[in-house]
Amino acid sequence: MLKRQYYRYSMLAPGFCIFLVFFVWPAVSNFFYAFTNLDATFKYTRLVGFDNFISIFEDSGSSIAFKNTFIFTVVTTISKVGLGFLLANFVNIKLRSTNFLRSALFFPVILSPIAVALAFTAIFHPSRGFLNVLLQSVHLDFLMQHWLTNRHIIMYSISFVETWKWTGLTVILFLAALQTIPKELTEAAKIDGATSWEQKRHIIFPLILPVVNTNIIISLIGGLKVFDIVYALTGGGPGNASNVINTMVYKSFSQGRNGEATAASLLLFVFILVLVSITNKYLNKDNRG
């Protein structure tokens, strides 16, 4: 019996060691470093208590970063899930081009975020960009904007790029869920005289609710953790106009205040944990109800 136990643990040991060294240890040390004056050379001289956290909240740029992260998360979650659901229903219809459409919708997901950002930087250029040139050519000049430099709309422009890139993933998840719904249920509803909307409202939607929850959670986490697309599109600028929490963390690192940067990432971790827990609890309750 003892030998069997020993055998199990010995098989687990290599993987567990790797997990401990590369995942658990960095996470635990990150907690610790958030309370130190860790510098650019990854050395610290003392514990600073909550100074790093106070410094983050005292910085005027932080409020912009938190606000932008919030806008980005809300906008992208709603658009990715909403649009994903609609498109999944569309590509669930049997058409000649269905396979092509499914591939086309998923294509942006596999593209590098940097390549996407570079392409959209060119598309969004105020005078030479495709978008404004198109608007001008169809006499919609009043809609032309400085998409990536006007601080009032910049976060929505970035959210659009994120939605374009990641909606394909929510489509695939929704599509998988839609295809598991037995046809008998919708056929029976049709015979009973249910309209298309009633079928969706009372049969399809309740059955795919767990996937809706998954998509919301994935989108929330992705929104809160955003970095690459923002940094590649605007670098957090102009000035601090499009800073999000992770670009703020990056800037703290580049200033050599690694303790403050780890404190900001710890804060982000707590936000994600709390928000996702609340959302999950609420959605699961809804699911059960």
Added chain:
Amino acid sequence: MRGLFKKRRLLMVVTALSMLVLAACGNSNNNSNPSASPSESSAAPATETASASASESAPIEKITLKALMHSSWLKGGMEAVLKDAVEKTGITLEIEKLPEGTDGDNLIKTRFATNDKPDLLFFYPAVKESDGLGKPEEQFVPQDDQPWMANFNKDVWIDAFASSGTFYAAPYGGSSMAVMIYNKKVFESLNLQIPTTMEEFWALSEAVSKAGKVPVYLSAKDAWTLQIPSLQSGAAQDNLQEITDNAYTNKGTMSDFTAKRQGITFLKDVVDKGYVNKDFLSDTYDNAQKALANGDAAMYPMATWVMTDISTKFPDQVNDIGSFLIPFNDTGKNMAGIFPPSAMYVVKGSKQEAAQKFVNYFESIETQNIYFGSEGGIPTIKGITNTQLTSAELDAQKLADEGKAGPVGVSPSSGIPQYVAGDYPAYLQDVVAGAKTPEQVQEAEQKELVKNAKAKDDPNFK
């Protein structure tokens, strides 16, 4: 029984594989750690190099050195030198090109923090501990006693190159000056003269604007380019050393750099008056070169290093470009800001002898002639005869000859630590976007400086 044997064999295989993975990790770490005790194989090249130099008749030993450099720093001059170096010294430089600005700097910091260091580092001169690479004396080989120093004017460059009195940096490339670059043909076609007062400057801008051209081109998408006007105005700062020392000892603030603020205010004014390109927040350094060379823009506040790029991209227009001083103080004290050249550092490690050999070769007059024969810039090594100075660089050099040039900034005096004062280019983007005033930029810099000083437990900032 047979099952147990199989399980044991499986266990042994898993254990062996795990050990292999860990050993591989460990091995790669050793390879990238030049500060570790030199192994036999890594020590060998240095010895071979020494013996090669000892005997001329002996064939040149080949050696490859690893180097880190911002990608835009590798241009025609260095490419010509690299070819020559292989023939004459047997040294091949394997250069890892890094992104520009802060991103590249962060990569370098990370490589040093993780002990994954190159043999040669191309970085900014006068490296300090606050640059995040560690203590200079622990990381780099001092250059004070090296033969190339004989052709280098230590007294002129001590502020710009030395770290606490010791030279670790060897000059790489030529020096440049922060000035206003302009298109002579645009000026001639509109019958305009180089302005000597700000009133004349604004009148000139108005004339250019009326002619349908961009008076002053700003490339704010590349935020670093916005620094040039304040670096030019800042060069005229009186008591620069004293103000700098006071700022870093908490006896003064960043707002005391009044001359620098003139350049920031210039940025705000030029935008407020509408004398800039329409999409200045989306336009880049590259767009600016094109607009200036083509004559779509009349002026571009930039350092003379832009001429190397213009020479390559627009060789036919290079003589149409000149430079002058923005007359911030009208007929008073106006100075061009001198940028020292970039620097190369010999990193302490198993290949430091070979790296030093390369530096001595690079700084020799013969090699410098090869370098400056293929690339612009004003040499800092004495005795260089083969240069390709453009008209704009010659204009700037003339300013220096007339005594109208000063350093773009100085380090605090020996013993006073220097701290980063925030993301200055981002603050300037805020100015041109209308989100900050020049005064607020300096306040933000001060706030960041204090934050960084406190993080380092500086007793002056308690």
